[in-house]
Amino acid sequence: xxxxxxxxxxxxxxxxxxxxxxxxxxxxxxxxxxxxxxxxxxxxxxxxxxxxxxxxxxxxxxxxxxxxxxxxxxxxxxxxxxxxxxxxxxxxxxxxxxxxxxxxxxxxxxxxxxxxxxxxxxxxxxxxxxxxxxxxxxxxxxxxxxxxxxxxxxxxxxxxxxxxxxxxxxxxxxxxxxxxxxxxxxxxxxxxxxxxxxxxxxxxxxxxxxxxxxxxxxxxxxxxxxxxxxxxxxxxxxxxxxxxxxxxxxxxxxxxxxxxxxxxxxxxxxxxxxxxxxxxxxxxxxxxxxxxxxxxxxxxxxxxxxxxxxxxxxxxxxxxxxxxxxxxxxxxxxxxxxxxxxxxxxxxxxxxxxxxxxxxxxxxxxxxxxxxxxxxxxxxxxxxxxxxxxxxxxxxxxxxxxxxxxxxxxxxxxxxxxxxxxxxxxxxxxxxxxxxxxxxxxxxxxxxxxxxxxxxxxxxxxxxxxxxxxxxxxxxxx
Amino acid sequence: xxxxxxxxxxxxxxxxxxxxxxxxxxxxxxxxxxxxxxxxxxxxxxxxxxxxxxxxxxxxxxxxxxxxxxxxxxxxxxxxxxxxxxxxxxxxxxxxxxxxxxxxxxxxxxxxxxxxxxxxxxxxxxxxxxxxxxxxxxxxxxxxxxxxxxxxxxxxxxxxxxxxxxxxxxxxxxxxxxxxxxxxxxxxxxxxxxxxxxxxxxxxxxxxxxxxxxxxxxxxxxxxxxxxxxxxxxxxxxxxxxxxxxxxxxxxxxxxxxxxxxxxxxxxxxxxxxxxxxxxxxxxxxxxxxxxxxxxxxxxxxxxxxxxxxxxxxxxxxxxxxxxxxxxxxxxxxxxxxxx
Numbered sequence: 001x002x003x004x005x006x007x008x009x010x011x012x013x014x015x016x017x018x019x020x021x022x023x024x025x026x027x028x029x030x031x032x033x034x035x036x037x038x039x040x041x042x043x044x045x046x047x048x049x050x051x052x053x054x055x056x057x058x059x060x061x062x063x064x065x066x067x068x069x070x071x072x073x074x075x076x077x078x079x080x081x082x083x084x085x086x087x088x089x090x091x092x093x094x095x096x097x098x099x100x101x102x103x104x105x106x107x108x109x110x111x112x113x114x115x116x117x118x119x120x121x122x123x124x125x126x127x128x129x130x131x132x133x134x135x136x137x138x139x140x141x142x143x144x145x146x147x148x149x150x151x152x153x154x155x156x157x158x159x160x161x162x163x164x165x166x167x168x169x170x171x172x173x174x175x176x177x178x179x180x181x182x183x184x185x186x187x188x189x190x191x192x193x194x195x196x197x198x199x200x201x202x203x204x205x206x207x208x209x210x211x212x213x214x215x216x217x218x219x220x221x222x223x224x225x226x227x228x229x230x231x232x233x234x235x236x237x238x239x240x241x242x243x244x245x246x247x248x249x250x251x252x253x254x255x256x257x258x259x260x261x262x263x264x265x266x267x268x269x270x271x272x273x274x275x276x277x278x279x280x281x282x283x284x285x286x287x288x289x290x291x292x293x294x295x296x297x298x299x300x301x302x303x304x305x306x307x308x309x310x311x312x313x314x315x316x317x318x319x320x321x322x323x324x325x326x327x328x329x330x331x332x333x334x335x336x337x338x339x340x341x342x343x344x345x346x347x348x349x350x351x352x353x354x355x356x357x358x359x360x361x362x363x364x365x366x367x368x369x370x371x372x373x374x375x376x377x378x379x380x381x382x383x384x385x386x387x388x389x390x391x392x393x394x395x396x397x398x399x400x401x402x403x404x405x406x407x408x409x410x411x412x413x414x415x416x417x418x419x420x421x422x423x424x425x426x427x428x429x430x431x432x433x434x435x436x437x438x439x440x441x442x443x444x445x446x447x448x449x450x451x452x453x454x455x456x457x458x459x460x461x462x463x464x465x466x467x468x469x470x471x472x473x474x475x476x477x478x
Numbered sequence: 479x480x481x482x483x484x485x486x487x488x489x490x491x492x493x494x495x496x497x498x499x500x501x502x503x504x505x506x507x508x509x510x511x512x513x514x515x516x517x518x519x520x521x522x523x524x525x526x527x528x529x530x531x532x533x534x535x536x537x538x539x540x541x542x543x544x545x546x547x548x549x550x551x552x553x554x555x556x557x558x559x560x561x562x563x564x565x566x567x568x569x570x571x572x573x574x575x576x577x578x579x580x581x582x583x584x585x586x587x588x589x590x591x592x593x594x595x596x597x598x599x600x601x602x603x604x605x606x607x608x609x610x611x612x613x614x615x616x617x618x619x620x621x622x623x624x625x626x627x628x629x630x631x632x633x634x635x636x637x638x639x640x641x642x643x644x645x646x647x648x649x650x651x652x653x654x655x656x657x658x659x660x661x662x663x664x665x666x667x668x669x670x671x672x673x674x675x676x677x678x679x680x681x682x683x684x685x686x687x688x689x690x691x692x693x694x695x696x697x698x699x700x701x702x703x704x705x706x707x708x709x710x711x712x713x714x715x716x717x718x719x720x721x722x723x724x725x726x727x728x729x730x731x732x733x734x735x736x737x738x739x740x741x742x743x744x745x746x747x748x749x750x751x752x753x754x755x756x757x758x759x760x761x762x763x764x765x766x767x768x769x770x771x772x773x774x775x776x777x778x779x780x781x782x783x784x785x786x787x788x789x790x791x792x793x794x795x796x797x798x799x800x801x802x803x804x805x806x807x808x809x810x811x812x813x814x815x816x817x818x
């Protein structure tokens with residue numbers, strides 16, 4: 001069905017218009033029906049009026065058998081409309097035509113039964129239903145509507161006046177009336193339809209907007225769905241609230257998924273790096289031992305010595321790299337103290353002054369906490385150095401350290417260049433360079449350390465501000 | 479609805495006017511007719527108020543009329559006008575003509591002339607007998623009957639087609655192509671003009687009687703239209719299937735309203751009779767009789783008179799002779815005998 005697939009943007013205005021249209025038609029039909037009834041009633045009333053005028057003179061004329069007077073009276077009551085002749089027949093007591101408006105058609109003394117079934121029926125009614133009161137004869141099979149008006153003289157019916165109105169006469173009036181009603185109805189519809197259409201469209205607008213917004217979901221990321229929904233307490237408003245709630249949940253879900261995905265990847269990479277590092281470390285140690293042994297006991301010529309030095313440097317470089325990859329948060333160090341924090345602050349000073357950076361430093365740490373000092377210091381140093389490096393000249397870097405309940409948090413933020421979205425996804429991977437300097441292992445190491453401390457690290461970058469948030473759970477006191 | 483209704487009212491107005499002018503209804507009838515129609519035009523609520531208003535008007539009107547006819551006021555308008563009765567022996571429904579004619583007569587008589595019209599011949603006869611009318615244009619039959627009792631005197635007789643004579647016509651609707659004789663009209667509806675008319679009643683009666691027919695049972699129905707013109711209308715409309723009419727009236731109407739006469743067909747013309755005469759009351763002074771006669775006889779001698787005569791479709795007036803009406807007299811005697 002086509003209607004089912006049609007947009008509510010059209011369906012509601014159409015339904016509203018249809019309702020208006022049907023209402024208009026029904027009202028018009030009722031009006032026509034009522035007025036048609038009135039028209040007939042008017043006709044009958046007119047007949048009664050004509051009859052009452054004639055009843056002042058006609059009975060006397062009939063009683064005195066003054067046919068000419070009776071004819072003049074009846075003739076005067078005729079309407080000279082050749083298209084709609086009003087039939088006037090006066091019957092005498094014997095139900096013979098006494099006089100008629102058209103004596104040529106209904107001669108004096110003739111019987112109505114001679115002029116067709118219709119008039120025969122009228123005669124029969126008059127004969128079988130003697131009455132002193134006027135009554136109408138309106139039979140659907142008749143071509144005319146009749147009024148039967150007894151001509152009463154001193155309580156006795158001396159004759160009967162029959163007035164016939166052709167139905168055809170009513171037709172142009174019905175049509176005229178129908179047209180008038182139709183015109184008025186059209187006028188009202190012409191006013192109401194656009195209003196109805198507009199109201200319909202207006203009331204559906206929130207729905208279509210919501211549908212559009214819902215269509216966006218899935219096509220673009222939930223956070224990019226732009227939807228200004230009307231705030232109200234009606235169903236649309238409730239829908240809007242639910243929609244926004246759903247968007248938020250979707251965003252959260254996506255964020256979590258992303259986080260899980262990233263951390264799983266980093267874990268895998270870390271495992272791989274550690275495995276490779278271990279595998280390399282063993283032969284590496286052997287190779288360095290061998291070079292040492294050869295130096296100590298062998299007598300190498302100049303060329304060999306030069307080669308050995310070259311090999312030794314290369315192997316040391318490999319060892320450095322491997323040990324950098326093989327991050328290990330040693331837990332055997334002392335607990336983190338406020339002094340460790342101020343050490344880092346002191347270490348930063350030279351870089352801070354070089355770039356004339358405004359460093360905000362705030363620590364709520366007043367005593368030692370149950371965290372190994374070395375990895376935490378390294379994490380803090382890595383992040384704050386990165387922030388200083390990434391900050392523009394004379395900009396701001398803030399470090400916030402806070403201990404609350406069973407958690408220690410480090411927040412490092414700067415107002416340097418933002419980290420791009422695609423960079424964020426690979427931020428903690430090894431050998432990812434975002435700056436000219438550095439070996440691309442700083443954040444990798446930081447991440448690995450945080451992981452090993454069972455903490456978590458988050459980055460948010462936007463609006464000229466980049467923040468790293470590290471949350472580390474405090475160890476239970478042994 | 480209202481359109482028809484109004485046209486009905488309008489029509490009623492015409493009809494009432496017609497009735498009043500032809501004096502075919504009594505004053506009371508006309509009054510009640512007018513009231514009836516006026517009632518129709520007014521909604522029920524103001525009717526009562528109107529009734530009161532009308533009652534008041536009638537009373538005031540009555541008082542005014544009483545004042546007008548009081549002898550004190552009448553003295554202010556001497557001398558007494560000539561009262562001349564008119565009957566439907568000619569086309570008396572042309573009000574503008576009557577106006578012109580009375581003006582003509584007043585100018586030559588030096589006195590006001592008042593035409594008096596009534597529904598039937600009988601009423602005019604009575605006014606002549608009672609000396610209430612000075613003169614009257616009546617049918618030959620009432621003249622002879624009044625003459626027999628010395629109740630009127632011959633004043634003048636009109637000249638129609640050069641002769642003081644006319645005929646009675648037997649007419650049928652033009653749609654009746656077969657009837658040629660009054661016998662063919664057996665069991666039909668027949669229209670007479672006036673029971674005191676020669677051409678419109680006596681002639682066909684005698685015609686039937688002479689053929690051994692009893693006129694009382696010959697037709698299915700008969701009626702009087704009280705005017706020759708209306709006999710023609712009744713036959714033309716088919717209300718009557720036959721009618722007796724003054725031949726002069728028929729011919730004159732044929733000139734001014736051929737649409738009516740063309741719907742009728744003359745099937746029989748009677749022998750000629752004396753033309754309806756002008757008569758005077760018996761007590762009218764001889765000098766005034768002479769004066770009246772001179773004015774009538776002089777009509778074809780001046781332009782204004784000729785013009786009026788032309789409209790009357792007559793050639794003039796002659797003094798006439800009582801023997802002109804012998805034909806009517808003998809027919810009347812025949813009719814009388816048959817009635818006994």
